[in-house]
Amino acid sequence: MFANTPEPPYWAVIFSSQRTTGDGGGDDGYGDMAARMVQLAGEQPGFLGAESARDADGFGITVSYWASEQAIAAWKADAEHRLAQQQGFARWYAGLALRVAQVARAKVWQRPERGDAAGQG
Amino acid sequence: MFANTPEPPYWAVIFSSQRTTGDGGGDDGYGDMAARMVQLAGEQPGFLGAESARDADGFGITVSYWASEQAIAAWKADAEHRLAQQQGFARWYAGLALRVAQVARAKVWQRPERGDAAGQG
Numbered sequence: 001m002f003a004n005t006p007e008p009p010y011w012a013v014i015f016s017s018q019r020t021t022g023d024g025g026g027d028d029g030y031g032d033m034a035a036r037m038v039q040l041a042g043e044q045p046g047f048l049g050a051e052s053a054r055d056a057d058g059f060g061i062t063v064s065y066w067a068s069e070q071a072i073a074a075w076k077a078d079a080e081h082r083l084a085q086q087q088g089f090a091r092w093y094a095g096l097a098l099r100v101a102q103v104a105r106a107k108v109w110q111r112p113e114r115g116d117a118a119g120q121g
Numbered sequence: 122m123f124a125n126t127p128e129p130p131y132w133a134v135i136f137s138s139q140r141t142t143g144d145g146g147g148d149d150g151y152g153d154m155a156a157r158m159v160q161l162a163g164e165q166p167g168f169l170g171a172e173s174a175r176d177a178d179g180f181g182i183t184v185s186y187w188a189s190e191q192a193i194a195a196w197k198a199d200a201e202h203r204l205a206q207q208q209g210f211a212r213w214y215a216g217l218a219l220r221v222a223q224v225a226r227a228k229v230w231q232r233p234e235r236g237d238a239a240g241q242g
Contacts, residue, residue, distance in 0.1 A: 001180045002137060002218050012135065012222050014184055016123060016172045020232075051137050051218075053174040053182045059122045061174045061182040063135055095231040097123050097172070101133050101222035110216040111141075 002110070003049025003065050008103045010048060011066040018094040019058035030092045037079060044078065046071025058094075065103070072100060123231070124170025124186050129224045131169055132187040139215040140179035151213045158200060165199065167192025179215075186224070193221060 019030070041047050046067035054060030066072045083089050140151070162168050167188035175181030187193045204210050 001139060001178075002216055005220075008220075012133075012220065014133065014135065014224075016184070018122060051180075051182060053176045053180050055174045055176065057122075059172075059174050061172060061184060063137070063182060063184075090230075090232070093230075093232065095123055095229075097227065097229045099126075099129075099133065099224050099227040101224040103135075103220045103222040106218065106220040108216075108218045109211075109214075111211070111214065 001051065002108065003051050003063075005048050005065050005103075005106065005108075008106050010103050011069060011072055012101045012103050013064045013066065013072060014097075014099040014101060015062045015064070016097040016099075017060050017062075018096075019054070019060065020092060020094050021058065028092065033086060033089075033092070036082070040078060040082060041075060044071060044075045047075070069100075122172065123229065124172050124184075126169050126186050126224075126227065126229075129227050131224050132190060132193055133222045133224050134185045134187065134193060135218075135220040135222060136183045136185070137218040137220075138181050138183075139217075140175070140181065141213060141215050142179065149213065154207060154210075154213070157203070161199060161203060162196060165192060165196045168196070190221075 038050065041050065041064055048065035048067060050062060050064040052060065052062040066075070159171065162171065162185055169186040169188060171183060171185040173181065173183040187196070
């Protein structure tokens with residue numbers, strides 16, 4: 001679930017969103033779209049990984065990591081092209097925030113697995 | 122739930138974590154600690170806001186926003202001092218990632234409230 005990012009500097013796209021609840025309480029195609037967007041990101045040059053969480057109230061944060069601003073720009077152009085083919089992207093969301101940031105410093109810690117002295121299990 | 126951040130540039134602390142499940146399945150004081158950390162951040166000079174989500178599997182992302190690197194450093198020193206008074210901080214987590222990044226660009230969109238022409242309800 002943690003992105004296996006290299007030493008900084010690299011770039012992050014922080015995408016925060018509040019999901020709408022479908023009129024029928026259903027998913028309304030959101031899951032398919034979100035899975036496709038993740039798949040497309042993974043196929044882009046310069047994609048380093050992503051982390052994502054969404055709580056029970058429908059507020060979610062996805063952070064994707066990129067080697068360069070150019071990689072983000074190329075992915076943005078591709079994603080917008082794909083999304084333009086979707087009907088009514090905005091219906092899935094009550095609100096969105098998108099922030100592009102350059103990661104300057106990073107620390108990662110994982111609990112050692114039992115019996116794994118290397119601690120990178 | 123969205124942080125009301127100013128125009129970039131500003132700074133972001135991206136904190137990703139995987140919660141342990143308490144031995145008894147309980148919270149084990151985690152909620153109190155997390156709430157206290159958020160309160161302390163809010164009292165720090167240069168704190169701009171925060172966004173947070175944790176999914177049903179215990180993977181969470183909290184992004185806090187700051188006016189400067191100096192503000193982050195001051196908060197870090199204070200938080201570490203407070204956490205040093207806690208017993209066994211690591212027990213709450215199976216893994217952590219902490220990234221400090223400078224936000225270069227941001228876009229925010231919120232669905233207009235019904236009957237609210239200004240769209241900032």
